[in-house]
Amino acid sequence: MAAKDELGLLGERLAERHLTRGGMELLDRNWRCSQGEIDLVLRDGDEIVFVEVKTRASVAFGHPLEAITPVKLARLRRLAGEWCAIRRAEGRAIGRIRIDAVGVVAPRHAPATVDHLAGVFR
């Protein structure tokens, strides 16, 4: 496994732990369809939350949150629609949905920091 994939996986695990500790319930992890992948899907109260996680080892090339572009968010929004359609086909109700972003800075020899932004897609 390439180092960057390893870092990404670590970031996703850290993000998941951060969010579930905050009271969210994990529904899906690395959900895939033909159009791409959703990092995390969680339930926060009556809201379904789709999360894009971006991890970097340092901020030398900018904060990871800066790398979450409107294009990426728009794709996530489309994937969320796809996820909900499948869910509905299974006969389960969908409440409101929300899109969050999590930036993880995970330096090699220091504790990682997790930065969570709620409702970033407008």
Add this chain to the structure above:
Amino acid sequence: MSLGRAHSVALLGIDGAIVEIEADVSSNLPAFVIVGLPDAALGEARDRVRAACGNSGLALPARKLTVNLSPAALPKHGSAFDLGIAMAALAAEGVVSAESVAGAVHLGELGLDGRLRPVAGVLPAVAAAVRAGFGTVVVPTGSAAEAALVPGARVIACASLRDAAIHHGAELEPVPVEALPALASAEVAEPDPGDLADVIGNRDAVEALLVAAAGGHHLFLLGPPGAGKTMLATRLPSLLPTLDAEAALEVAAIRSLAGRGVPTADRARPPFEAPHHTASAAAIVGGGSGVIRPGAAVRAAHGVLFLDEAPEFSPVALDALRQPLESGVIRIARANATARFPARFQLVLAANPCPCGNAGSRDTECVCTPFARRRYLGRLSGPLLDRVDLQLRVARVTATQLKRAGDTGGLDSATARARVATARDRAAVRLAGTPWRTNAEVPGSWLRSRAGVAQRGATTALDRALERGVLTMRGYDRVLRVAWTLADLDDEPRPGPDQVGRALLLRRAAA
């Protein structure tokens, strides 16, 4: 605290308005948005501020930063808002004291390395800040000297963004950097205008120059090439008295606006502007599509505007001078704003009598057709010449004059300036309690009223000229005005027949 507030100044002409800069940090994906009618240079502040903060060790948050410049309807130009934007953002982050930032006016452009660059117009901006009640101004070190000229301003000079942040209470170690120098080297010495004693012969012209300086009259010199018109005109500023503090500050403010730098010494000398005759109307009065910049007539405020080869100027450019000649103010209107500039200058026009230049000379023959000759001087419009009190014909220096000049030596600038100062004092005492300071500003009604009446019988020649129709009523007033200046120079309480006669000569010579 997620809201920061700082202040800056938007300049419009020589006037400035306080602009409030609000910065809001909201929890959204990192972005930097500037709203409130910014122009292109101001829109680019986004990138300069982000880079400068990063390179100063003051990282902006990885959040959405919205900067609002209000009043939103006021157009804002240029890069002077950079420092204010950075400070508002840092105040929103809580890096610096929000209270300290909100209480000061910030001016300065940021370099990507975090150093502060001086900007044009710091002096009028600081003056506007003080007028609006902001005593403290934070400026780049290179602009500190000119900012300090404004009475009542507490100037904080900062070489870098880091310095400014430390001033506002950021807990950082100071990092000394080399301050960026002022825009234009203000210490560049103006070329020495020369002394009046250099002028050989041309007694009448020297006399006319003295009258122009003493009374603030506009001057028109007509003569063949090589008669010394330019030489005479460039000597005029050396005859004018030093400027008072208020005028000197205004002159410095205009220099600052024009991006020319403000000299630290000898600021009280009246300016001298001599635009080339290809100048457009915008170059003369000022203009520009975005930032409205002062033109030559504005830069000559409180000094001398010299138009050499006046008929070669475009008629549009010349007639653009009629408004400032009348009101002493230039208002430049654009779709989104009107800028006001002070422009009470003394106009000196110089012209050849015809395209070949020899008309009226004794020694050479003019080759121009009468029509060409008429058309040449006809380019100077009547309404413009109507405002010029002194119109004088200058002749070429003869060999005899040259020989005699060595023996006697003419009037030198220092002596002439002393005479001018005495005459101006007399006029000031007489005009005390009126809105006018020099004879040139006095309206005809006052001249013909009881206060302005000349000696009994002094105006006989003048009245006769008026009756014969040689002189218009406006011309009559102009002769009286010049006669008063002559009386001031001659130490006479009122103009007598001698002064009126000489005034008539000084006016009619060119006609």
